[in-house]
Amino acid sequence: MAWPKLPYLLPFLSWLPKQTRASVSRDAVVGLSGAILALPQSIAYALIAGLPPEYGLYAAIVPVIIACLWGSSWHLICGPTAAISIVLFASVSPLAVPGTQDYISLILLLTFLAGVFQWLLGMLKFGALANFVSHSVVLGFTLGAAVVIALGQLPNVLGLNLSSKATALDSLLTLLAHVRQFDPASLGLGASTLALGIALKLWLPRWPTLLITLVLASLAVWLLPHVFGHVELVQSFVGRLPPFSPLPLDVETILRLLPGAVAVGMLGLVTSLSIARSLATRSQQMLDANQEVRAQGLSNVVGSLFSGYLSSGSFTRSGLSYEGGASSPLAGVFSALWVALFAVAGSKLIAHIPIPAMAGSILLICWGLVDTRGIRALWRVSRAEFAVMALTCVATLLLELQTAIYAGVLASLFFYLKRTSRPRIHQWREGDEEVLRVGGSIFFGASHYLQVRLQRTQGQRVVIEAQHINFIDYSGVEMLHQEARRLRGLGRSLTLRRARAQVVEELKKLEGADKCPILFEA
Template identity: 60%
Template sequence: MERLIRLLPFLAWLPQVSGRDLRRDLGVGLSGAVLALPQSMAYALIAGLPAEYGLYAAILPVLIACLWGSSKHMVGGPTAAISVVLFTAIAPLAPPGSTQFIQYALLLTFLAGLFQWLLGLLRFGVLVNFVSHSVLLGFTCGAALVIVIGQLPYLLGIAAGGQGTALSSAAALWWKLPQFHVPSLLVGLFSLVLSLVVKRLWRRGPALLVGLIGASALVWAMPATFAGVAKVAAFRSALPPLSLLRFDLSAIAQLLPAAVACGMLGLVTSLSIARALAARSHQPLDANQEVRAQGLSNLIGPWLSGTLSAGSFTRSGLNQDAGARTPLAGVFSALWVALLAVAGASLITHIPLPAMAAGILLICWNLVDRPSLRALWKGSRAESLVMLLTLAATLLLPLQNAIYAGVLASLFFYLKRTSQPRVQQWAREDEEVLRIEGSIFFGACDYLQKLMQHSRGERLVLDAHHVNFIDFAGAQMLQQEAHRLASEGRCLVLRNARPRVKAELVKQMGQGGVLQVEE
């Protein structure tokens, strides 16, 4: 049974679900589906896909992630940031919305899912911790700007242009501004204002859905005025069709860097949401199980036309606030999306694209975590610089490369900080004491050696009470300094070293040597 639960983890909690839990989760799932329906279609358009592919990504991948994950409340699906990365990675390879573009999107999703699943299988989920919170803040801010630039052509009713960086897209848009379509802009503004009014009067209401319905009704009621407004392309059925992936080696080579970036971004986002929800509800969380669940959802999803999915801030928050009892709330949400999509497939094609763009602009505004940005700016200048560098990278580089740039910036500042550990210095009688608060490793050797070379005491004492680790380079440096001081008639003493540090010194240098070790 234990082996079966590892294979099918939902068997651990499913038998304990009561009828009352089922009724509650069914209602919560409906609320989530109402929110997911317009959001998912909007994210598909951001990714350069037909609108129905957003619905496909909100069905099977969500169902799998909820059943195989460890969080009670997290609900996934397509997200804004990942949709932008999908678009910027694939747009140079195929025209957005084309059959080739869709095939590349599904292949990229499979590769990202494989990467995620392998990380979970090898219990390497801890790797996502290298993407710091400041990198995520900078990336989401930059992604919001990229999304806005990409959606303005739909809002203004002009032909979209500029594939590549945000700046090139903005430049292409600038030259086409005089061609904007007034009726399209009016429809978009009407939908945006209506959504804002609903959001103000009904905080948890389906503001995006009301805005889309209102704009659709306006276009339908005044066909002569709004005849030229573009609408969502028609599709036969919203049920996910079977998709056979084509494993072309050249395409895999081109998509692999973006797939790794998408996989990392999806995992960091999902785990951040899951941890925040777990802290609020005091539930245990298995990070590696969550990583495997996200990978499995993206491995299986593409075979039924589901593009990349990850944890959703808005849907997960709504799920917990509405009182979801079990992960079945997310499962029911996916099933409700499927039912609503099939029943309302003919109605979806009446939605104006400017209204969808207006809804996306509202999503972008909510995407920016303004309180965290203010706290980061007040708390740490170095982390603020990492955030700004990541933000700049999202505008100047292809978006998937911005994640790598942010991670490298974070690692640079971390290594700079650890290479100069805090050292307190004082003298008493014939001793000069250096209390080291950090690790003695290859990166810090030069800094510590220069401090020791400036000492003038008969006995140079290194207080190692706060040293947790010493490597071979650190041990060699200490032994070298001990010999130098001995040649000058002085001595080097290591005091208050922890057993682990002592053991490492003995292993690296043996029992001999002129370095004195004291308790």
């Protein structure tokens, strides 16, 4: 009896046995390309999150393997991202000193909580909840996060040792107060890395830009010690596979981290599902959103136990997997294995990377985060959605980042409810009939608007063309009954024409079919 459940419990059994030697070889090569891209990105994102560099590599190993094996997308590859890293930093840095063991434990605990939240959404088949974080919110948050990250890295580019601040405005004011104390060598190294990275992205977009710029900067420091000998380097770490990390399951701490965990968990799901749906459309794949949500949650729950901080879908690595011709999620698994090999064997190389160059690379990542084409399209298509994007961006700059996400979601819901509270109504007269064609649901937010329109009618017989009414709630039922009784008292009538069976059934429930004051026509 347990065998039919195996595809649900172990979804990779549906595609793994079908792999051939040729497809596995191709996925291994695509995975190597993804690992080359992931190595410098993961280290940079860990630094954004206030973590030692090796934790970026850990986040690109176990969570990636779990998400690929248990997910439904052929090409989605997860890992640490810039936006999530900055939210984690903003959520946990007020509670502990970044880089310390207490800080690391809190980051991993927050990752575990976010993973549990994601997994529960998937188990309850609430994957569609991620749709409530609209694309405009993601655009605005990403734009704001790019500015926040850039402001946080500018002191490293300038060779300044400044403490982190809660908001972007505080960071900017602190930076302006100390900007004259900059180190010319650090500035030269950071600016050169950024300029070279931009040039490579424009002229050779398929090359591993981050890796090239960091290698060249490290060579410059090594060859010119009399110029760059004092420049701070990334700290080294002991090469090993992701270690097991017990979590501090303290109730008070969990309650303090929970709001941030929910916010970053939703952000991760929105990002991952957006990427997965985009690639599924291009590859003609059927995507199971709830399975993908469960896989994201499971990857973060298991990943947090093996030192991996919160991961989500990566635009660049997933796009590389698709463009590289990956034939299965094995490409992501191979990518994680290649990163694991580097984490064990190549850890000493990281200690040669200068901090200003790494900061310049992070600024390059920030530049790539700004979706100017999407922002321009949003302005042309919907000014309301553009306002949501702008509000989210401003909130990201002025408020704590998890609060900014909630502000963006609430703004999206406000504009959605405002739009749906005024359903489209086309009105005309036919003799003694006054007809209203209603396009939209009659729910608590829209019932008052429709009631006002009904009270303004003059016809002896008021008819609602109801074929486009998909849903009616108790408020709508009560309002239509009230209006039907009012019209009857005036010697007039209210008729619903061509209403759906479900709508008619709901309207007849209130007082019984025999006492319903509303007339119905087929």
